[in-house]
Amino acid sequence: MIGAPPKRGRSLWVNLTLLALAAALFVTLIGLGNWQMRRLDWKRDLIEAVETRAYGVPVPPPSGAVSAEAHAYLRVALRGTFRHEHTQRVKAVTELGPGYWVLVPLDTGDRSVWINRGFVPQGLSAAAMTAPLAEADVTGLLRITEPDGTLLEKNDPGAARWVTRDVAALSAAAELSKVAPFFVDADHSGAAKAWPRGGLTQVAFRNSHLSYALTWYGMAGLFLFGMGAVLRDLSRTGSTHDADAGATRA
Secondary structure, three states: OOOOOOOOOOOHHHHHHHHHHHHHHHHHHHHHHHHHHHHHHHHHHHHHHHHHHOOOOOEOOOOOOOOHHHHOOOEEEEEEEEOHHHOEEEEEEEOOEEEEEEEEEEEOOOOEEEEEEEEEEOOOOHHHOOOOOOEEEEEEEEEEOOOOOOOOOOOEHHHOEEOOOOHHHHHHHHOOOOEEEEEEEEOOOOOOOOOOEOOOOOOOOOOOHHHHHHHHHHHHHHHHHHHHHHHHHHHHHHHHHHHHHHHHHO
């Protein structure tokens, strides 16, 4: 007696395609975990650099090229003359709410250095801000220029609308030459509640990269376990089909 023909499973190329996709997903999860581990090393280096530079004795700012790796958050001291006629406000959001950074070029004699005097909230009148002496000593943290605006909004020099502290663009708008390729976040000076409010530079950095890496590795492990279970099930199903086919032929 000849029974019904056995059911055919998925074709070989379909199974191979699914296995290839599964392998690609597994490799991607591992790659994301590895990327977070590299970010972890970077964040640790950044934290160490901040602790070493930001809380050290103030030094003169570098006279040549600067880099984030070697100079970011370096505590510097300089003296010069504020050029208040070139003051610009840069959009900012801080722990004090939305407002602006107040940036003023400081003429040190051989060049100009943009000084971030600090934060002012939205709606604050110029009369409510302290007016520093033209000749001033400034101590603060060296910061790397922030060119081109943000992903969502670009600087508009023509309208004096700034969303990042772009040293080159600020200097071009003020028609300044011989400008340092960095700016300085000044320490707070004056009364405790005076505006602008300096010393708000973020120097404590969240470091969650290890937990993110473990999450990706954990997902990869679970996925690998699940794929193993699927392959075992397919193997058993294939063996059952072979046995049924043999019985049918008999």
